[in-house]
Amino acid sequence: MSAQPIRVLIVDDSAVIRGLISKALEQEPDIVISGTAMNGERALSWMGSHPVDVVILDVEMPVMDGLTALQKIQSDFPDVPVIMASGLTSQGAETTVKALSLGAVGCVAKPQTASAAESIRVLSLELVMMIKAVGARQKSTKQVVESTVPAKTVNPAPSPTSGQLFQKSIKFYKQPEVLVIGTSTGGPKALAELMPQIPVDFPIPILIVQHMPPGFTEILASHIQKDSGRVTVEAKPNEPLESHKTYVAPGGSHLLIGENNGQKVTLINQAPPEHFCRPSVNPLFRSAAEHYGSATLAVMLTGMGEDGIEGSHDIARAGGTIIAQDEASSVVWGMPAAVVMAGLADKVLPLSEIAAEIKSQCLVRA
Secondary structure (H helix, E strand, C coil): CCCCCEEEEEECCCHHHHHHHHHHHHCCCCEEEEEEECCHHHHHHHHCCCCCCEEEEECCCCCCCHHHHHHHHHHHCCCCCEEEEECCCHHHHHHHHHHHHHCCCEEEECCCCCCHHHHHHHHHHHHHHHHHHHHHHHHCCCCCCCCCCCCCCCCCCCCCCCCCECCCCCCCCCCCCEEEEEECCCHHHHHHHHHHHCCCCCCCCEEEEECCCCCCHHHHHHHHHHHHCCEEEECCCCCECCCCEEEECCCCCEEEEEEECCEEEEEEECCCCECCECCCHHHHHHHHHHHHHHHEEEEECCECCCCCHHHHHHHHHCCCEEEEECCCCCCCECHHHHHHHCCCCCEEECHHHHHHHHHHHCCCCC
């Protein structure tokens, strides 16, 4: 048990949902319920007089809705991460994606099962890891990674400071022909910053895996298109990969790259989750390594866990290039950290510098 549990405020206008979330979290010794509130106004009042490390915030509430409450929390309590809880409605999904692009660290779908026990089990699986990841970061000071990166050869690897170049192996440069991006917790906001910096006429296809449930990724794609001006779609089966186009993995399905009559295409499948995720970054990265080899450019953005580490090994073995987001600019330094710690990252950069590096790799003028 940690020295001080993570204190969570639950905000939802439904007493049933507040109760289910409370019961799901009460089973965890490292988490305590700081309080509950039925709308955003009461939540802000509570936070003014009680310590809170993480907020779970309903999207649709009376008096003060979730989006307004999120913006006020970010203004008044900027160090407190917010996780959105959303019903699986089109309006709820739209608002949730907007909240995520504004800086909410993650989202969970409200339970739809008739069984209270099953609802608690589902909430526990989805919420506990996220709360522990973002809550621990909020409570701790940002750490500088020093000599923890294992060597890939007999010589020790250099410390992964921001902007540090790592030579995975001696390789000949090959112009990238595809850009693949993996992300999870904090990803929508990172994508909202990154994608507008990519030129509309960026000359290679971009494929993105963002951990999200069904019903949310189509909206995420529309937000990316609006922000970047680049044609962006939720990927469908057997779409030819086109330059100047971005493809987002559909929630609940894996996205891969395949080939049909010599044409690279998108593949969608319902294979088992990897690292508890579907979509998972692994299938996309593995298939990119298989079909593009050393012409693969991969970016691993903020996210908890280690999804994508196996696929990153494949890209590295194929001679591709991997850029990882650094710890300081990540909401949760899990997925990019796994890549860095394995010695697979060619560069470790703050989010603000990744677009420039992508354009440099692809010989695109700013």
